[in-house]
Amino acid sequence: MGRLFWKIFLSFWLTLLLIISGVIWGTTIYLQNSDAFQVNDLRSRMMNRQAMSLAQVIRYAGPEAGKAILLSPHKHHRRRPRFFVLDSQGHELLGRQIDLTAPDIKEYASVKAPDGETFRLVSTNSLRPRPSVAALFLRPFKRSPAVYILWLAIALLFSAMVSFWLTLTITRPIKSLQRASKQLAAGDLETRVAHTMDARRDEIADLAQDFDRMAERLQTLLLHQKQLLSDVSHELRSPLARLKVALGLAQKRQFGIMPEELKRIELESNRLDDLIGQVLTLSRLESGSVYRRDDYLDVAELVESIVQDCNYEINGAQKRVLLKAENTGIIEANADLLRRALENVIRNAVHYTQADTDVTVTLETTGSSDKSLQLRICDHGSGVPDLQIDQLFEPFVRLSSARDRDSGGFGLGLAIAKRAILFHNGEISAWNRPQGGLCVQIILPVQTIGRKS
Amino acid sequence: MPSVLLVDDDQEFTSMLSDYLTDEGFKVELAHDGQTGIKKALALVPDIVVLDVMMPVLDGFDTLQALRKSSHIPVLMLTAKGEDIDRIIGLEMGADDYLAKPCNPRELVARLKAILRRSQSQTNSPISLVSGDLEISPASRQATYRHQPLELTSSEYNLLETLARHAGHVVDKETLSEQALGKPLTVYDRSIDMHMSKLRQKLGDTDQMLIKTVRGVGYQLAR
Numbered sequence: 141m142g143r144l145f146w147k148i149f150l151s152f153w154l155t156l157l158l159i160i161s162g163v164i165w166g167t168t169i170y171l172q173n174s175d176a177f178q179v180n181d182l183r184s185r186m187m188n189r190q191a192m193s194l195a196q197v198i199r200y201a202g203p204e205a206g207k208a209i210l211l212s213p214h215k216h217h218r219r220r221p222r223f224f225v226l227d228s229q230g231h232e233l234l235g236r237q238i239d240l241t242a243p244d245i246k247e248y249a250s251v252k253a254p255d256g257e258t259f260r261l262v263s264t265n266s267l268r269p270r271p272s273v274a275a276l277f278l279r280p281f282k283r284s285p286a287v288y289i290l291w292l293a294i295a296l297l298f299s300a301m302v303s304f305w306l307t308l309t310i311t312r313p314i315k316s317l318q319r320a321s322k323q324l325a326a327g328d329l330e331t332r333v334a335h336t337m338d339a340r341r342d343e344i345a346d347l348a349q350d351f352d353r354m355a356e357r358l359q360t361l362l363l364h365q366k367q368l369l370s371d372v373s374h375e376l377r378s379p380l381a382r383l384k385v386a387l388g389l390a391q392k393r394q395f396g397i398m399p400e401e402l403k404r405i406e407l408e409s410n411r412l413d414d415l416i417g418q419v420l421t422l423s424r425l426e427s428g429s430v431y432r433r434d435d436y437l438d439v440a441e442l443v444e445s446i447v448q449d450c451n452y453e454i455n456g457a458q459k460r461v462l463l464k465a466e467n468t469g470i471i472e473a474n475a476d477l478l479r480r481a482l483e484n485v486i487r488n489a490v491h492y493t494q495a496d497t498d499v500t501v502t503l504e505t506t507g508s509s510d511k512s513l514q515l516r517i518c519d520h521g522s523g524v525p526d527l528q529i530d531q532l533f534e535p536f537v538r539l540s541s542a543r544d545r546d547s548g549g550f551g552l553g554l555a556i557a558k559r560a561i562l563f564h565n566g567e568i569s570a571w572n573r574p575q576g577g578l579c580v581q582i583i584l585p586v587q588t589i590g591r592k593s
Numbered sequence: 594m595p596s597v598l599l600v601d602d603d604q605e606f607t608s609m610l611s612d613y614l615t616d617e618g619f620k621v622e623l624a625h626d627g628q629t630g631i632k633k634a635l636a637l638v639p640d641i642v643v644l645d646v647m648m649p650v651l652d653g654f655d656t657l658q659a660l661r662k663s664s665h666i667p668v669l670m671l672t673a674k675g676e677d678i679d680r681i682i683g684l685e686m687g688a689d690d691y692l693a694k695p696c697n698p699r700e701l702v703a704r705l706k707a708i709l710r711r712s713q714s715q716t717n718s719p720i721s722l723v724s725g726d727l728e729i730s731p732a733s734r735q736a737t738y739r740h741q742p743l744e745l746t747s748s749e750y751n752l753l754e755t756l757a758r759h760a761g762h763v764v765d766k767e768t769l770s771e772q773a774l775g776k777p778l779t780v781y782d783r784s785i786d787m788h789m790s791k792l793r794q795k796l797g798d799t800d801q802m803l804i805k806t807v808r809g810v811g812y813q814l815a816r
Contacts, residue, residue, distance in 0.1 A: 377673070378603055381695035385609040388698035392616055413695055420673075432681060432749065434784070441781035470783050475776075 143431050145311045152303035160295060177441075191248035191261050194223055199251045204261070223248070224262045238262065260514045313337055313344045317351060329359040368421035373416045380416065383409050414433055417554040422535055425477075425559035432562075435475035438467045439513055441583070443503050450490050450499075458495045461486065465503040468513050471586055473564055481557035485517050485580050488553065492521035492578070511586040512566075518579040523572040532570050533558035595709055596620040596638065600630035600656065601645040601671070613698045619705070625652025631659050634666055640712075641705055645671045645726065646683070656683060661687045665732075667712045669704060671696065684775055685734075685747050691775075724760040724816055727803070728752065738796055748774055749792045752785070753814075758806065760816075761816035763807045785812075 175568075198206040206225055208235065225233040234240060239245075243262060305510040314334070322331040332355060334348045389408055391398055424430060447463045454460075488497045497520035508512045522530055531537045537557035560569045566584040573579055597619045604625055611621040627648055634642055635757045642660070646653035653670055659669070667704055670683040671694040683691050689708050692701055717812040722729040726739045729789055734750055736743045745753065751773035756764055769785050771776035778785075789804065789812060807814045 171608065372753065377695055381603070382606050382609060384695050385606060385613055386699050389609060389613050389616075434746075436783040436787035438781045438783050442779075443782050470787070475779070475782055475784070479779075479781075535809075 141574065142311070142315070144314065145307055148310055149303055149307040152299055156298070156299040156303055160299060185249065187263065191223065191263070194225070195249040195251040195261055198225065198253050200254065201235055202255065203227075203259065204254050210234060214344060222263060222265070226260045226262060228258050231551050233259070238264070264385070310344075310390065313348065317327065317348060318342075319353075320351060323354055324358070329362060330353065331355055366423055366426065369419055370427075373419040375421070376412070376416055380409065380413055384413075415550050415552075418550060418556060422552060422559065422583050425556065425563060431474050431477060433472060433474045435473055436470050437473050437475055437478060438470050439468045439515075440503060442479060443482060443486075443501060444481070446486050447501055449483075450486060454490060459490060459493055459497065459499070461490060461499045461501060463501045463503075465501075466505055468503060468505050469563075469586065471513070471584065474560075478564060479559040480581070481560035482515070484553040484557045485582065487579070489517045489519035489578070491522075493519035494521060505586070508582075513582075513584045513586055515582040515584070516579060517581075518573060518577055520577045523576060523578045524570070525571065529570055535566065594618060594620045595641065595705075596622065596639040597705065598624060598630065598634055598639040598642045600627065600634075600642060600648075600653075602623045602626060602648045603645075610698065610701075614702070614705075615683060617702050627653075627656035627659075630656055634660055635664060637668065638664075641708060642668045642697050643671065643701070643705070644668055644688075647673060654686060657683070657686050657688060667708045669701075669708060681747070684698055684751075710780070714773045722754070722760075723756040725803070726815060726816075727753075727757065729757050743795055745792070745795065746788075748784070748788050749795070752788055756812060757815035760814045763813045765810050765811035769811060 194206060194209060197209055201482050203225070210223065210225065224236060224238045226238075227233070230240075237442045242263070244264055245262055246264075247260055247262050250258060251261065252258050269587050281310045316336045317333055320331045334345070334352045337345045337348050350498040387402065387409065390402055395401070443465055444463060447461045486499070486501060493499050499517065499519045502514075506512055528537075533554050536551045537555075558568050561582055561584070564584055566582060568580065568582050570578060570580045595618075597614060599614075599621060601607045601610075602625050604735055605750075605794075607623050611623060615622050618636045622639060624633050625808070628651055630642070630644065633639075644653045644656055645657070648656070651659075653672075654657060654728060657670070660666070668687070670691045672683060672690045672691050673694065689712070689784055690704050692704055720730065720732065727736065728738075729736045731754060734748060737752055752769060755769055755773045766785055767778045769774060770782070774784060774788075793799065793801065793804055798804055803815055805815065807813055
């Protein structure tokens with residue numbers, strides 16, 4: 141869940157909570173006011189009217205008639221207000237007991253009967269209103285704090301769920317767009333995103349469509365670029381083949397003694413040959429490869445032989461390659477590609493490490509169930525600018541004038557190394573050491589090979 | 594004077610290479626497409642054919658396949674640089690050697706001479722090599738053991754054939770690597786041992802009676 145998710149979610153939730161509590165608060169007040177007023181008003185008018193009619197009966201027909209009315213069954217019996225009629229001595233007409241000190245006692249009328257006796261009309265429930273709609277509505281909240289909290293929790297949960305769903309519908313497509321952009325940036329040009337939008341028809345779906353169009357265009361352009369590079373290199377091989385034969389002929393005509401200029405031409409044509417070879421290797425590795433993989437290599441021995449070669453060549457340059465290798469066993473690989481990859485990384489380290497320093501090469505086995513080899517090559521050079529470390533394995537990338545100008549390479553060695561490692565289902569990564577210098581780590585999966593003879 | 598037939602569609606290249614090879618004491622014939630190449634190879638019967646892989650219409654592999662139906666003239670293939678798979682296919686189809694183009698003409702001459710030396714020493718190459726219960730026919734690249742055909746990979750077959758050619762003698766790993774796998778032996782390469790172990794499994798040779806390991810040197814096929 142990203143920051144955007146929480147932002148939208150919290151604002152949705154907060155808004156929803158505010159609206160809910162506002163609506164409840166408003167309606168409660170409204171209902172309480174209008175309800176209480178209307179119902180009480182209606183009720184007290186009815187009470188008054190009934191009291192008046194009872195009073196009239198007693199005044200003109202005497203207490204016996206009043207008694208009859210009090211006793212008469214009423215179709216709205218339950219709702220009929222209970223009136224008590226008291227004579228001047230305080231005796232109730234029907235002999236019912238009544239506590240005149242009760243708080244809800246209200247006297248409605250005082251009336252003189254035809255025999256001169258004065259009667260008082262009293263009711264006990266005049267002030268108790270029937271529970272109003274608002275009261276009914278609020279009743280659950282009035283029981284106890286626990287119930288109140290329960291209801292609050294339900295409201296919170298409900299609003300949270302709604303906000304969560306709303307937020308997801310917005311952030312999920314954004315998230316998948318983001319993921320696609322990352323994949324595309326990481327080099328997966330096949331990435332498309334519109335199909336994840338399902339039946340969406342809105343601005344985000346449009347954005348996804350546009351993204352796909354962009355990715356497609358990018359893919360075509362890059363494909364063309366690579367194809368062009370590969371085609372040009374292929375085409376260059378014919379003139380180069382002729383150049384080499386012509387050079388051989390010229391050399392013959394000089395009876396084997398080559399002038400400096402011819403030697404120079406030979407050197408440069410070899411370099412050109414090398415460059416073309418590297419471009420073609422790279423493009424072949426990138427285009428899903430045609431390389432076989434049926435050599436069996438002892439990786440520890442391979443690394444050792446490369447380190448020996450390096451140490452032999454730098455003899456006297458005050459540099460050293462130190463090797464710490466475990467016996468790692470045998471892997472099935474393309475010997476040529478793997479040797480070139482490892483050799484390139486190690487030679488690079490030797491080239492960039494400062495005089496009087498060491499390059500350390502460590503090889504060990506890691507993991508228990510799926511075993512892999514871990515080769516780490518660290519130099520004591522100036523490292524690579526942090527911003528450019530990701531481009532280290534890209535073809536034709538010259539990182540800095542300091543690091544690359546005098547290397548004599550084409551900026552293809554590490555690019556080929558990376559693709560060769562990927563071809564072997566491995567990983568390659570690089571980082572600057574805090575104490576200076578660059579580390580390159582290569583991880584190769586080990587297939588267990590049945591027997592070792 | 595050894596004769597060589599150059600088959601390549603690049604006419605400027607072949608004419609210059611022809612000059613170079615003539616200088617080196619070869620008698621050179623030229624062909625600029627596969628069809629002509631086959632015709633000339635069958636008609637003139639040169640000592641060796643240099644065949645470019647990348648040709649229009651009939652490419653080097655097709656030409657080689659057609660040629661091998663009726664001829665065992667040694668063939669050197671000029672493959673695209675670094676096309677690993679070309680080399681493998683070429684060797685499996687019966688090419689005698691390969692060289693990546695663009696190549697150094699000096700190296701080409703050295704290779705041609707090496708192939709010629711080899712083919713002269715094996716002029717009457719046997720139809721089949723028999724060693725005990727093992728029978729190998731190089732023309733069809735088939736091997737049978739106790740009259741049962743063996744299902745071998747290309748590398749395994751090559752190793753077996755190389756051993757059979759020197760049956761009774763120890764063949765060192767350098768030779769095996771060069772002749773059977775087409776690459777120089779390196780200290781870290783265990784391919785020969787691995788292929789040999791699989792070969793033994795297929796032969797049912799668990800007690801190493803058929804193929805003996807000579808520790809530190811190489812292998813020996815019992816005669």
